[in-house]
Amino acid sequence: MKRYILSILAIIALVMSTSFLSVTAKETKKDDKNNQESKVNLADNSKSAILLERDTGKILFKKNANEQLPPASMTKIMTMLLVMEALEDGKISLDEKVRVSEYAASMGGSQIFLEPGEEMTVNDLLKGVAVASGNDASVALAERIAGSEEAxxxxxxxxxxxxxxxNTNFVNPTGLPAKNHYSTAYDMAVMAKELLKHKQITNYTSIYEDYLRKGTEDEFWLVNTNKLVKFYDGVDGLKTGYTNEAKYCLTATAEKEGMRTIAVVMGAETTKQRNSDVTKMLDYAYSQFATKQLFEKAQPVTKLNLMKADKDDVDIVTGDSVSVVFSKGDKLDGIETKVSVNQNIELPLKAFDVVGKLEVIKNGEILSETKLVIKEDVNTASLFQLFKRSMDQMVR
Structure with missing residues (x-):
């Protein structure tokens, strides 16, 4: 197989000049582990907290962000992530009806009051998880996807x-109290970041009120446990949590002025304190920072040309949107973006297989890395295709 590496250096002239910092999720994690907490005074009412910009993973504020704490129903962020992946992979569909087991219907705490043997669509069960934090709905979906809660x-x-x-270990898909069930503000933010790659999730988490079994005698009124969805402009998710041990927790996300942020607080004493801490964090993000998008998700950046491939000039696209974050009032200089395609690509390839990376660079420092993926399936060329291609090259 022909070996090569394709590098494109593009100088992007941005109107403003100097100083900003953008980091990858991996670099963010490393930064978060140092002992110095953010100097700005936020999240006074919470045991731990973190605020980050979604595209870059840049941490804007942190407080005890790696402290292991019970996440309560914020656990359902991971549950919803696996549901969204199952939908994307075609393992389940939104209109499929799921038969509720006796075990799923027995879940206590927050619930949508499923009955054993009842059938409800994946769409409505997901709505029950995202809006009402239904433990019964969470287990019903878990059993459908994996066969059992344990799996x-x-x-x-x-x-x-x-x-x-x-710093995360899950024992159940609900967040109900259990020994050795824990997470951190940082880890919850990373899970939320991953969940938000499935953009349709906010179609559910942004609902403030709705109904299940509408028009029947078992009609159930859903009201979002995340009141900021209604009372803070731009908030469209994600998940609240509460147990006696965990106290009040919230992973919230908002999108304003082209910037999506994720704010997590854990261990507040009241809902008012929880919402107040998140509100102040979001106010801080949108008053102090801005983003500049360099590439949209799935934007073509180069072509894949392999002699043995059955297709010519297949688009290589960004696996996620690519942005830079800067403080308002600061100025942005030129940014370099470097596209690298793997030297040893083996066929066949499936759509969205990773084939390289896009780096955002400033002054020789790599600020962020984004996976590059192939836009469509690529198989090995037939003998006829190889022969024809060779003849075409000879003619040239």
Whole structure:
């Protein structure tokens, strides 16, 4: 196979000049581990907190962000992530009806009052998780996807490892109190960042009120446990949490002025304090920072040309949107972006397989890395295609 590496250096002239810092999720994690907490005074009412910009993962504020604490129903961020992945992979569909087991219907705490043997669509069960924090709906979906709650929990913890998170362990998909069930503000923010790659999730988490079984005698009124969805402009998710041990927790996300942020607080004493801390964090983000988008998600950046491939000039696209973050009032200089394609690509390739990376660079420092993926399936060329291609080259 022909070996090559394709590098494109593009100087992007941005109107403002000097100083900003943008980091990858990996670099963010490293930064968060140092002992110095953010100097700005936020999240006074919470045991731990973090505020970050979604595209870059840049931490804007942190407080005890790696302290292991019970996440309560914020656990359902991982549950929803696995549901969204199952939908994307075609393992389940939104209109599929799920039969509720006796075990799922027995869940206490927050629930949508499912009955054993009842059938409800994946769409409505997901709505029950996202809006009403239904423990019964969470277990019903878990059992449908993995076969059992235990198998689903294994999937949850496997995903934790895939995301490189070191301070999270799940025992159930609900967040109900359990020994050895813990996470951190930082880890929850990374899970939220991953969940938000599935943009349709906010179609559910942004609902303030709705109904299940509408028009029947068992009609159930859903009211979002995240009141900021209604009372803070731009908030469209994600998940609240409360137990006696965890106290009041919230992972919130908002999008304003082209910038999406994620704010997590854990261990507040009241809902008012929880919401106040998140509100102040979001106010701080949008008053002090801004973003500049360099590439949209799935934007073509180069072409894949392999002699043995069955297709010519297949688009290589960004696996996620690419942005830079800067403080308002500061000025942005020129930014370099470097596109690198793997030297040893083996066929066949499936759509969205990773084939390289895009680096954002300033003054020789790599500020962020984004995966580059292939836009469509690429298979090995047939003997006829190889022969024709060789003849075409000879003619030239």
């Amino acid at each position: 689903f929990v294994q999937m949850m913890n496997q995903k934790v490892k895939e995301l490189g998170l070191e």
